[in-house]
Amino acid sequence: xxGLGCSSKPDVGPQDAFWSNVSGLCGRAFPGRVIIDSxxxxxxxxxxLALYIAECTDEQVVMPLLIEGQExxxxxxxxxxxxxxxxxxxxxxxxxTSLPSGYGGSTRGPGxxxxxxxYADEFTGHLSEGASDTVWTIELRPGAILSYKLRREGSDRHxxxxxxxxxxxxxxxxxxxRR
Numbered sequence: 001x002x003g004l005g006c007s008s009k010p011d012v013g014p015q016d017a018f019w020s021n022v023s024g025l026c027g028r029a030f031p032g033r034v035i036i037d038s039x040x041x042x043x044x045x046x047x048x049l050a051l052y053i054a055e056c057t058d059e060q061v062v063m064p065l066l067i068e069g070q071e072x073x074x075x076x077x078x079x080x081x082x083x084x085x086x087x088x089x090x091x092x093x094x095x096x097t098s099l100p101s102g103y104g105g106s107t108r109g110p111g112x113x114x115x116x117x118x119y120a121d122e123f124t125g126h127l128s129e130g131a132s133d134t135v136w137t138i139e140l141r142p143g144a145i146l147s148y149k150l151r152r153e154g155s156d157r158h159x160x161x162x163x164x165x166x167x168x169x170x171x172x173x174x175x176x177x178r179r
Contacts, residue, residue, distance in 0.1 A: 017113030032163035
């Protein structure tokens with residue numbers, strides 16, 4: 001007979017739990033909308049969003065974010081070496097080269113099973129003034145909402161999009177593109 005408090009389950013760390021929560025959404029598309037955009041960009045204003053959790057492996061989750069049905073950016077989460085990385089790739093093949101590609105950052109700590117902060121990497125810091133102070137957050141309320149947030153520390157720059165996990169549908173296959 002096992003004593004009280006004994007368990008044979010291994011401990012699951014916060015990043016493992018987060019990875020499992022995001023990966024569990026694979027193959028689904030979720031409608032969303034912008035909650036906060038301090039820049040008031042016409043790119044997002046009053047436009048429907050969708051987030052596809054399109055491709056998942058043990059090391060990578062690829063999530064195209066669409067505005068009005070058109071792919072705007074692909075978010076790629078990578079998990080390895082006890083850290084999570086978030087990268088952004090804009091489709092320069094579509095002719096818009098005004099947006100940089102390859103920017104993002106990594107976690108600096110374990111975060112939680114439902115929320116991870118990604119701090120701008122060196123490449124991102126060289127893109128524009130203040131970019132090195134950018135922090136992205138992906139937050140999940142399983143079965144409810146996935147939030148994608150950006151804040152620029154030391155400024156009033158904030159962005160928050162929320163995706164409704166209760167209204168998921170199978171994600172369509174998108175044409176492959178260079179990342």
